[in-house]
Amino acid sequence: MTPPPEQPPVARPLGPLDSVLLRGVRVLGQGATDVRIDSGRIAAMGPGADDGTAARRVDVSGLVMLPAFVDLHTHLREPGGEDSETIASGTRAAAAGGYSDVFAMANCRPVTDTPRRVESITDLAGRVGACRVHPVGAVTTGLRGQSLAPIGGMARAGARLFSDDGRCVDDPQLLREALLASREAGTVIAQHAQCPRLAGDGQINAGPVADHTGLPPWPAVAEETIAARDVVLAAETGSPLHICHVSTAGTVAVVRWAKQQGWPVTAEVAPHHLMLTDRSAAEADPLYKVNPPLRSAADVTALRAALADGTLDAVATDHAPHPAHRKANDWCHAPFGMLGLETALSVVAEVLVTSGGGPDWARIAGVMSHQPARIGGITALAGRPLRAGEPATFTLIDPEADWRVDTGELHSLSTNTPFASMTFRNRVVATAVGGRLTHDRIDLLPLTAEKEPRR
Template identity: 60%
Template sequence: MTTATLGVATGESLDQVILRNVLPYGGPPADVIIKDGRFAAFLPPGQAPSTEVRILDCTGLIMLPGFVDLHTHLREPGGEASETIHTGTRSAAAGGYTDVFAMANTDPVTDTADRVSRLLSQSRRQTSCRVHPVGAITGGLEGASPAPYAEMAAAGARMFSDDGKCVNNAALTRAALVAAANLGCIVAQHAQSADLAGEGQINAGHASETTGLPPWLGVAEETIIARDAILAAETGARLHVCHISTRRSVEIIRWSKSQGWPVTAEVTPHHLLLTDELAAFTDTRYKVNPPLRSADDVQALRTALLDGTIDAVATDHAPHTNESKSRSWCGAPFGMTGLETALPVVAAVLENAQALDWKRLAELMSTAPARIGGINDFAGRPLVAGEPSTFALVDTANWTVTSADRYSKSSNSPFCGTEFRHRVMATSLEGRLTHSRNHAQRVNP
């Protein structure tokens, strides 16, 4: 079953439509009626009126709320050779995403109200998904002075982060937490102590010993998480920890939550599935920040995903040109693409643990990210009558990731050649189809 049978192309309206035999949250089949950009009804199969409406056969397709990514690098402005707002949002839609938070490490950095406003204005001209600018914590991401939080929040920023860099200055971090709390926003920290990470290139231990590359200690991540969790507890401000990657990070987050501290955490799909054994091949597709960790770390992350210690899955979609990724390991940039493969990776991880619960997956990829990012008044909404018809349709047919079969401008996916059992076939944003596989023209070269 694919959306080729739906007869609806990307960009078309789904108004006055019945999606027949769809599986909301993977449950029993239903006929879903869409009118005026909202779900009008979820009815048992055969009970929906069929006069003067289009009927689209969705037999076997799982319906989930549209996904929300708290951690996307769109690269524009300044990095258009790797990605643009147009290609990045198109890639997001292909992965089932309707909302993405665009990190501030562009050129110039998103560290003023004007740059937040400009990104919002530019992204609204794109139609594939909604873009939410993340304001920088420090001016120019230099870690020296605070960015104008109130002005950026007034312009539309709901999250502040220097992602790509860590705010090593504890006083600056505390001030950012206090300011964000007063504005109803959240601080997202890239946990990486500069002193402890040093020039690290690969996970410390077997991977660094095998390759001879500079080791990247897990404690560089863990000490920052512990410090900032205490600051969050002291200030009462909300802290979100980006891309946790180690067992001890999980333990710190779990303990912080047991104390009632306002701390949330995300994990990337690649840290859930890949280990540092792959990085030891020194294939730069596997060079990422934080680095791929040991099998023991990966297992701890999976356990934390299942028990609720980890709140959300975020892609850290980090596109790079083929030229830059073709350099030597130390000369190549950190990062992987992830928007188009997030759903199949997370589904595979849950399925391998015999815990594939589609409602839980929706919580991890839609509901919780929307709540953390402060957009849950319109995103991450449940699949019920009266809500916006914003959703993804997922097929269960096997497929293999290829470099050519993509919508991102870059091809630095670590999953090329990997076979998965689930795939997003269509995405709708308030009743408009933003992605329909096998209909839309891809944007990659």
């Protein structure tokens, strides 16, 4: 077996976790065991791990260890939106949420639509990031949907995923050309499936809550028609297509059908669509305004089932920070979007459960780590199995945390989370990337240890 490759370190770890024995940890939620970490790797796991060589032993009894998470859909806002988030703050939020890697969406100002802009985000993240950042390239120049951005050049600069997210690539011929260019580059197109004509000026899921609030309705077919069209284009071009933030039962059916045909289609779902319905928006509080909108209870049921049976491959946060004063506008003038990074695990652990009712930890590792790493083409780095010899890239979860979400404690610069003041049982308490701690609520680093200087 060839050893996994060396991993680039994150720019701003809290400190190294070296020659440490974690005692009583539940790897993938299984029975308590010991894990020894040395030189950035998992040195040993299981009954023989405590061979007396570890310089320090830490009792973490009851905590669950999962491979650190990968987010295919993060809005870090920098450059251009630093009043809502920066690469530094957004990656701190990611580390606090258990993430080792995030894919940073292209709808910055300026848009990430050239190789140089891909490199500049990579460079900045390499200096200030608390997790690894993978820039997403735009599909079309300026996200304008008119001409193809230089997909091959951006791929050579390191982009693995391409998306006009926030906008749909509406022109089918342009999307077809993008799929062909992406296939040539060995990358993936991620579509924000939303027909602009059918969505119109929609603000809220079409249905009783739209009728009650009088807000313009946003029909499910706006998403489903684009999804149906695009899986056919993926089949015809033989090029991988990823569907962003699936929100309706109809889109689930389209994805299921495409997979049954063996077409190269993957899909993600956001935590808020797995837990909240449009009824949350009955008071027209813009905190619940998101694109695509919160849907019906029947849609939530279909999304949960599709995540459990593998139709939906990944959970992706669509972390979309906005300054408080902009979210405080009336509904129609407030921006779309919600925070996601710091609450994703807590939400998913409540909705992805075994028949016994507890979190299905192995499947959570699949949808939050292994599968997003595979879709994003970073399996050499992230979403690796937890076993001896692998990089010590993991997250620790307290399954009895009883955590009440306090926006004052969040690491994001923004506070627009619909989960504020909600209580969750499971909470991420520590994250390590290649043996370096990036988040630590439980003092895994001894207080006396010399912490790495913060640059």
